[in-house]
Amino acid sequence: MERWSETYNEAWKVYDRFSECEDFEDNAFSALLKNINFVGKTVYEYGCGTWKYTNKIADLCYKLYANDISPLMIEKAKEKCAGKANIEYITASAESSGLADESVDIIFGAWAGPRFDGSDVIWKIEEEFSRILKVDGSIWLFENYLLGEFSQMRGNEHQPAPAKYFLNQFEKIGYRLIEYVPAHWRFQDIDEAKYVCGFIFGENGESFFNAKGCPIMEDNIAIFSRAK
Numbered sequence: 457m458e459r460w461s462e463t464y465n466e467a468w469k470v471y472d473r474f475s476e477c478e479d480f481e482d483n484a485f486s487a488l489l490k491n492i493n494f495v496g497k498t499v500y501e502y503g504c505g506t507w508k509y510t511n512k513i514a515d516l517c518y519k520l521y522a523n524d525i526s527p528l529m530i531e532k533a534k535e536k537c538a539g540k541a542n543i544e545y546i547t548a549s550a551e552s553s554g555l556a557d558e559s560v561d562i563i564f565g566a567w568a569g570p571r572f573d574g575s576d577v578i579w580k581i582e583e584e585f586s587r588i589l590k591v592d593g594s595i596w597l598f599e600n601y602l603l604g605e606f607s608q609m610r611g612n613e614h615q616p617a618p619a620k621y622f623l624n625q626f627e628k629i630g631y632r633l634i635e636y637v638p639a640h641w642r643f644q645d646i647d648e649a650k651y652v653c654g655f656i657f658g659e660n661g662e663s664f665f666n667a668k669g670c671p672i673m674e675d676n677i678a679i680f681s682r683a684k
């Protein structure tokens with residue numbers, strides 16, 4: 457089992473190191489900016505983690521509500537985004553934002569929160585999104601497409617008909633695929649790549665980078681969106 461769940465406690469530090477490993481061409485965020493304009497907008501970022509996109513969005517938008525269920529993630533985000541006065545932090549599960557009805561223009565989440573594990577939380581989160589979103593607002597998500605080196609490293613590239621599986625899951629909850637963006641994750645060196653991915657993804661992480669011999673991992677990021 458992947459160790460994301462432990463990011464809620466002591467393993468958050470390893471997660472933070474993963475978030476420091478940039479998509480070095482910043483392809484996904486650039487593609488997002490071609491689709492939406494954050495300038496002057498009120499944004500709710502759920503599952504913000506320690507800062508990766510929080511930091512970038514805060515520089516563009518009017519007001520950013522940065523949410524995460526983990527107090528440790530939020531604490532670190534506050535430290536890394538220090539001085540950005542337009543960020544308000546919300547430590548809660550994403551479905552309990554505490555925000556007013558129709559008060560946000562954009563909701564954004566990158567690999568955030570519960571997804572297809574069969575729990576009801578996903579529906580509660582979607583209901584909350586619809587409640588807080590303005591009538592002309594929109595929701596934008598980053599997810600990993602199930603093909604490419606990242607999926608290979610995680611050991612889930614063998615999903616039968618990955619494109620169909622992936623689209624079905626998102627379409628079920630009302631999203632449409634905007635585009636797939638090729639991206640590259642670069643760790644500072646091979647030892648860092650092996651440590652971080654080995655910790656989070658188990659043996660697969662280490663053996664993948666042993667075989668690859670360099671700290672760069674290709675990925676395909678899928679951008680999904682829905683209106684209110």
Ligand SMILES: C[S@@+](CC[C@H](N)C(=O)[O-])C[C@H]1O[C@@H](n2cnc3c(N)ncnc32)[C@H](O)[C@@H]1O
Pocket residue numbers: 460463464475502503504505506507508509523524525526529548549550551565566567568569570
């Ligand atoms: C894979 S990390 C992604 C973090 C960040 N968006 C990024 O791209 O670096 C998933 C994040 O979702 C948070 N999370 C998990 N369940 C959540 C929930 N129900 N509500 C809000 N945040 C949640 C975790 O604490 C973690 O910070």
